[in-house]
Amino acid sequence: MKFKAQAKQNQLIENITANHLVIGVDIAQETHVARAVNFRGIALGNPLEFSNDESGFTSFSRWISDLLASYKLVEVIVGMEPTGHYWFSLAHWLKEKAIEAVLVNPHLVKKNKENRDNTPSKSDKKDALVIADMMKNGYYSPVRFHSTEYEELRVLMANRETVIKRLVSAVNQIHRWVDIVFPELRQVFKILTCKGALATLRLFPLPEDLCKLNTADVIAGWKNSMKRHSGVRRAQSLIDLGKRTVGSKQATHAYKLHLEHLLEEYDLANKQLQKIEDEVKSVLERIPYTGKILAITGISAIALASVLGESGDLSGYAHGNSLSRHAGLNLAEASSGKWKGQMELSKRGRPRLRHFLYLITMCMVMTNPEFKSIHQQNVEVKKLKKMKSIMKLIGKLARLLVGLTRSNEVYNPNKVFTLAA
Template sequence: MKFKSQARQNQLIEKITAEHLVIGIDIAQQTHVARAVNFRGIVVGNPLSFSNDEDGFHNLLQWVQRLQTAHHLTAAIVGMEPTGHYWLNVSRWLSERQFEVVLVNPHLVKKNKENRDNTPSKSDKKDALVIADMVKNGYYSIARTTPEAFTELRVLLSNRDFVVKRVVSAKNQIHRWVDVVFPELRQVFKNLMGVGSLATLRLFPTPAELSELQPQDLIQRWKSLMKRHCGERKARALIALAGRSVGSRQAEQAYKLHLKQLLAEYDLACAQLKDVEREIVSVLERIPFAKSMLAVKGISAISLAGILGEAGDLSGFVHGNALLRHAGLNLAEASSGKWTGQMKISKRGRSRLRRFIFMMTMSLVMNNPEFQAMHAYNVNVKKMKKMRSIMKLCGKLARILVGMARTGQAYIPQKTRPLQQAA
C-alpha cells in the first residue's frame, strides 16, 4: 500500500466545514490567549485571555459557546502548539468535554506568522490567530489519545534519560577525582568503574591511607565488599604506587567528602536506573504486540519502549512512512528548474523517536542476520554509502514495526531479505 501524505492533507482540510468555529490557543505557563475564525479564515469575536486553571477553562468554554450561538455554528475545533508541558491540562480538559483538539507544529507557526500582516511582529494574540489560520488550512495533526501503557512508557523513558545523565555525570566526576587525587589507580585498574576499583575508593579514598597498609590488610578489607578479591599482586602494586603518588595532598578531608558524595550519587542513580528499567519491562508485557517484537534478534526492551512511548500505539499508523514522518525521518527535497538539490531527512518530528529508531536500526544491523544482509547488499551491490543504507533500513524497520502492530503477526525473516537472496 502506498502512503500519500497529500491525501492525508486533503482529509484534514475537508474536516473543516462551514459549521466549524476554528479556535487557536497560544499556550503559556500562566495565561493562555485564544482567537477564533470561521472556515474561510474570517476573524470571529474578540481575543480571550484566560488563566491556566479551572476558572480560566470555564471562561474559555463560555466564550466558545457565545461565539457559536452568535454566528450559528454547531461544531468547534481547537488548535494549539505543544509548548513544553503547559498544553497538557487544557488539552485534556477540552477533550473530556468532547472538543476536537489538534496540534500545530511550532516551526510552522513561526514560518506562517507574516501571512496576515506581512510583518515579523510577534505577540500572543497574533500567534493565536496564526494557529487558527493553520488549523483552517489543514496544517495540523490529530492529538491522539493513547492507552495508559504507552503513556507510562513515555514517562518512564523520560525518567530513564534523566537518570542516565546522572549516572554519566557521576562517572565523569569520579574519573576527574581520581585524576586529581590518585592518578596511579589507573595503572592497576583499567576500568575505574569496576568492582575492585570502586571498592578501593570506598575503603581507602586517599593514597596516604593505602600506603600505610600491608597487602594482607588490604585483601582482608576487600573481602568485606567483594566475594572475589583482586589478588595479592594488585594489592602490592596499589600500595607501592600510593607511596609515591603525585596526586594532590592538600584538602584531603574535603576530597574525601567529595568522593563519598560522588559514590553515593552513583549508587543511587544506578539503583534508580535498575528500578526504571524493571518497570519498563513490566509495562511492555501488557502490550499485546510487544512480545513478538522483542522476539526479533537485535530489538531490546529499552529501544522498543522508547519507540512505543514516543509514537504511541503503532497500530494507529496507516503505514510505516507515517511513523517516519512522525519522527522526522522522511526525505525532504530542494530543487528548482534544472537545479536539483540534495535529499535530506526533514527532522520535522520527535527527536527522541528519531534517536530510538536509529539506535534500534544500528542494533539490528549489528545483530540481526536479515538486516546485516540488507545492509551488505545496499553497500556492496547498490554501492550506497553506509549511512544512506542505515537511513534506508530505518524505513524498513518502521514498516516492519507498523505491520506487526496492525496485523498481530510475528516477525517473518524471509520477507526482509534482499530480493536476490530471497530468490
C-alpha cells in the same frame, strides 16, 4: 488517515467545514489567549484571555458557546502549539468535553506570522489568530492521546534519560577525582567503575590511607566488599603506588568528602536505573504485541520501550511511512528548474524517536542476520553509501514494526528478504 502527504493534507482541509468554529489558542504558563475564525478565515468575536485552571477553562467554555450561538455554528475545533508541557491540561480538558483538539507546528506558526498584516510584529493575540488561520488551511495534526501503558513508558524513559545523565556525570567526576588525587590507581585498575576499583575507593580513598596498611589488610577489606578480590599482587602494587603517588596532598579531607558524595550519587543512580528498567519491562508485558517484536534479534526491551514511549500505539499508524514521518525521517527536496538539490531528511518530527529508530537499526545490522545481509547487499552490490543503506533500513524497520502490530503476525525472515529483493 492516509499516509501520503498530499492525501493527508486534503483530508485535513476537508475536515474543516462551513459549520466549524475554528479556534486558535496561544499557550502560556499561566494565561492563554484564544481567537476564533470561520472556515474562510474571517475573525469572529473578540479575543479571550483565560487562566490555566478550572475557572479559566469554564470562561473559555462559555466563550465558545456564545460564539456558536451568535454565528449559528455547530462544530468546534481547537488548535494550539505544543509549547513545552503547558498545553497538556487544556488538551485533556478538551478531550473530556468531547471537543476536537489539534496541534500546530511552532515552526510553521513563525513562518506564517506575516500572512495577516505583512509585518514581523508578534503578540499573543496575533499568534492565536495565526494558529486559527493555519488550521483552516489544514496545517495541523490531531492530538494523539496515549493510553496508560504508553504514557507510563514515555514518563519512565524520560526519567531514565535523566538518571543516565546523572550517572555519566558522577562517573566523569570520579575519573577527575582520581586524576587529581591518585592518578596511579589506573595502573592497577584499567576501569575505574569495576568492583575492585570502587571497593578500593570506598575503603582506602586516599593514598595516605594505603601507606598505613599491609597486603593482608587490603585483601581483608576487599573480602568484605566482594566475593572475589583482586589478588595479592594487585594489593601490593596498590600500596607501593600509594607511597610514591604524585597526586595532590592538600585538602585531603575535602577530597575525601567529595569522593564519598560522588560514590553515593553513583550508587543512587544505578539503583534508580535498575528500578526504572524493571518497571519498563513490567509495562511492556501488558502490551499485547511486544512479545512478537522482542523475539526479533537486535531489538531489546529498553529500545522498544523508547520507541513506544515516543510513538504511542503502533497499531494506530496506517503505514510504516507514517511512523517515519512522525520521527522526521521523511525526505525533503530542494530543486528549481534545471537545478536539482540533494534529498535530505526533513527532521521535522520527534528527535528522540528518530534517535532510537537509528540505534535499533544499527544494532540489527550488527546482530540480525536478515538486516545484516540486506545491508551488505546495499553496500557491496547496489554500491550505496553505508549511511544511505542505514537510512533505507530504518524505513524498513518502521514498516516492519507497524506491519507486525497491525497484522498480528509473528516475525517472518523470509518476508524481509522478499521485500528487500
